[in-house]
Amino acid sequence: KTQVEQSPQSLVVRQGENCVLQCNYSVTPDNHLRWFKQDTGKGLVSLTVLVDQKDKTSNGRYSATLDKDAKHSTLHITATLLDDTATYICVVGDRGSALGRLHFGAGTQLIVIP
Amino acid sequence: DMKVTQMPRYLIKRMGENVLLECGQDMSHETMYWYRQDPGLGLQLIYISYDVDSNSEGDIPKGYRVSRKKREHFSLILDSAKTNQTSVYFCASSLKGGNTEVFFGKGTRLTVV
Numbered sequence: 001k002t003q004v005e006q007s008p009q010s011l012v013v014r015q016g017e018n019c020v021l022q023c024n025y026s027v028t029p030d031n032h033l034r035w036f037k038q039d040t041g042k043g044l045v046s047l048t049v050l051v052d053q054k055d056k057t058s059n060g061r062y063s064a065t066l067d068k069d070a071k072h073s074t075l076h077i078t079a080t081l082l083d084d085t086a087t088y089i090c091v092v093g094d095r096g097s098a099l100g101r102l103h104f105g106a107g108t109q110l111i112v113i114p
Numbered sequence: 115d116m117k118v119t120q121m122p123r124y125l126i127k128r129m130g131e132n133v134l135l136e137c138g139q140d141m142s143h144e145t146m147y148w149y150r151q152d153p154g155l156g157l158q159l160i161y162i163s164y165d166v167d168s169n170s171e172g173d174i175p176k177g178y179r180v181s182r183k184k185r186e187h188f189s190l191i192l193d194s195a196k197t198n199q200t201s202v203y204f205c206a207s208s209l210k211g212g213n214t215e216v217f218f219g220k221g222t223r224l225t226v227v
């Protein structure tokens with residue numbers, strides 16, 4: 001059973017527009033949540049990690065929120081660039097140690113067009 | 115330069131052949147992972163290694179085995195590859211504690227024909 005659901009599956013935006021990616025999960029316990037960017041044919045690169053019960057982070061044009069009560073996270077990308085074209089993957093860690101498991105969503109494929 | 119390196123990047127094997135996927139990291143991370151990624155699915159954990167010769171099965175270990183004789187190297191072995199093992203395989207590494215960052219390699223695309 002999928003424990004991390006991402007929406008939308010895919011998204012097309014014009015360069016310069018903003019977009020929001022959603023992540024809902026049922027993983028318990030939920031120690032932390034991380035967003036990764038995966039360029040086509042490449043590995044995953046961490047964008048941000050959220051830890052607190054209600055958390056917010058900001059990393060340049062990327063900002064994220066986490067609400068552990070709702071088991072929900074969002075990733076906002078502001079003023080998209082063509083290089084933002086990638087798959088964005090939401091990952092929930094069930095423990096604060098390597099003994100825990102990482103639970104991966106299937107990703108949202110973002111395509112930025114000129 | 116913090117890096118996880120996977121070799122080879124692309125591999126085509128016949129059903130029944132043995133497959134060796136290699137992974138190296140230069141960060142002295144204790145923990146290393148092997149995942150596979152299939153279309154429409156999240157990454158699935160095959161094996162996790164907590165340090166040299168300290169390996170544990172992940173969620174889908176059947177058909178795979180691993181070897182970690184040095185901290186910086188972690189190998190994934192498929193004895194007698196099957197067509198359903200066609201996938202993209204990712205190696206990753208991390209420090210052992212907390213919500214520490216996980217570093218991924220670029221992946222190995224394995225096709226079993």
